[in-house]
Amino acid sequence: MxxxxxxxxxxxxxxxxxxxxxxxxxxxxxxxxxxxxxxxxxxxxxxxxxxxxxxxxxxxxxxxxxxxxxxxxxxxxxxxxxxxxxxxxxxxxxxxxxxxxxxxxxxxxxxxxxxxxSGEMIGGYSLSEPQAGSDAAALACKAERVENGYRITGTKAWITHGGKADYYALFARTGEGSRGVSCFLAPGHVDGLMFGKPEQKMGLHAIPTTTAHWDGAIIEADRLIGREGQGLPIAFSALDGGRLGIAAVATGLAQAALDTAVAYAKERTAFGKRIADHQGLGFLLADMAAAVESARATYLDAARRRDAGLQYSRQASVAKLVATDAAMKVTTDAVQVLGGYGYTRDFPVERYMREAKITQIFEGTNQIQRLVISRALTK
CATH class of the missing domain: 1.10.540.10 (Acyl-CoA dehydrogenase/oxidase, N-terminal domain)
Known part of the structure; x- marks a missing residue:
């Protein structure tokens, strides 16, 4: 549709x-x-x-x-x-x-x-580490100032387009505490940078997600973005927009699942009529449609606030939470609508269901979104 x-x-x-x-x-x-x-x-x-x-x-x-x-x-x-x-x-x-x-x-x-x-250079985002996902202040990867720039040492994790990207927005430690993280526009290929084997993921198989191992690689000093120690505010400001991106992706995924379920329900018959005409299944489809349209309205509200120059961090977290939870529910229900066929690879809904799960996890888990929202409400 x-x-x-x-x-x-x-x-x-x-x-x-x-x-x-x-x-x-x-x-x-x-x-x-x-x-x-x-x-x-x-x-x-x-x-x-x-x-x-x-x-x-x-x-x-x-x-x-x-x-x-x-x-x-x-x-x-x-x-x-x-x-x-x-x-x-x-x-x-x-x-x-x-x-x-x-x-x-x-x-x-x-x-x-x-x-x-222009897309001449494709980028990745390198914030997370094996021991520092939602807790970005716990980053351990170091950027030490040397005569010809910064020496980067440490391991980054969960990098979309890892090993394929031309550059990475890299966050590394230049000092102590939450004010000791800095942001760099790091090259995608440099001596001392190696990438791990792509993760064996549940879904999103065509785009690699990898670790990156920085073994004393030197990057130029002018690749520092902002000031030393400004890394976490830069990362968090970027993530507000990133969360809206994932909300939009999750909504598209849910829409695809809904479209497949509706098309199947209009063609498959049981007890002498289309299964879409059975009230129990028709109501399920209605709930799926309501979830998709609610998710879309929520991310658009946050986006319009951003476009108007208003604060939108809380609304971005709301959109990410609502849209990704909706995607998980709608894709699961689509599998149910298709019955046994939904559990096979003959139809794409089993893939949609696998892909939906990660949307509740990256760009801040949905538990983190609830934390962001509740803190904003009680300031």
Whole structure:
């Protein structure tokens, strides 16, 4: 089912139509092969970059699309309806651009940002560590100042596009405590940087997630973004937008599951009529639709607050919580609608269900989102 979207401008409507055309041609036709074989879709991100889809919410003066966040997120949702792993990688790329775009010097932006926003350089986000996921202040990876820059030593974990990206928004320790973390625009390939074997994940098989081992690698001093010790505020400001990206991806995933369930329920018959016409199953489909549309409305509300220059951190956490919980519920219910067939790989709903689970975990677990929301309410 094509989602009928309320978009702010004719340009935005054209952009959504372009996204659908590319997604149907390049994503929907390849997703099953790559997800089943766990192979990387070589050339796909160059195609998305050529269409201008990798820098949409960033300024046009640096090569971005100049689009409001509410439009960018709906592009992500359209991609996710066809291929969640690719949509996640696009969201992470956008997340990796934020530190430079928001905190970099003019010289740094002119040097790197146009190539990042054009998709000439694909980015990853390197915050988590094996012992520091939700607790970002516990980072141990070190960046020591040396004569020719910074020496990076330590291990980072759970890096989307690990080993494939051209650069990483890297967070490493330059001092003690929560004010001792700094942000760097680290090169994707440098002596002393090695990547682990891709994680054997439940879903999102086509895009690698890896560890990164920094063994005394030297990066230039001008790759420091912001001030030394400003890393955690930079990371957290980026994550607000990243959480909205995951909310949009989760909504697209749920929409895909709903579409498959509805199509099946209209074709399958039992007891002399379509199973969609049995009230018990019809009500289940109605609840699934309500969950999808609620998730979409929630992330759009947060995005419009961001676009208006309002505080939106709490709303971003609400959107991430609501949309990803909805995705888990809707994909599980889609498997139920299809019955035994839903449990097989003959239909995509079993993949949707596996993919939905991670959305409740990355960019801050949903338990962390509840913590963020409750603290905001009781300030």
């Amino acid at each position: 094509t989602v009928e979207r309320l978009l702010p401008t004719p340009e935005a409507r054209d952009l959504i139509e372009l996204t659908r055309e590319i997604a149907d041609k390049e994503l929907a036709t390849r997703v099953e092969e790559h997800e089943r074989n766990e192979t990387y879709p070589e050339g796909l991100f160059a195609t998305l970059a050529a269409a201008g889809l990798l820098g949409l919410p960033y300024p046009e003066e640096y090569g971005g699309g100049g689009q409001p966040y509410e439009v960018y997120l709906q592009v992500l949702e359209e991609l996710a309806i066809r291929w969640a792993a690719v949509a996640v990688a696009v969201s992470v790329h956008g997340l990796s651009c934020h530190p430079l775009a928001a905190f970099g010097t003019e010289e740094q932006k002119e040097r790197w940002l146009p190539r990042m926003l």
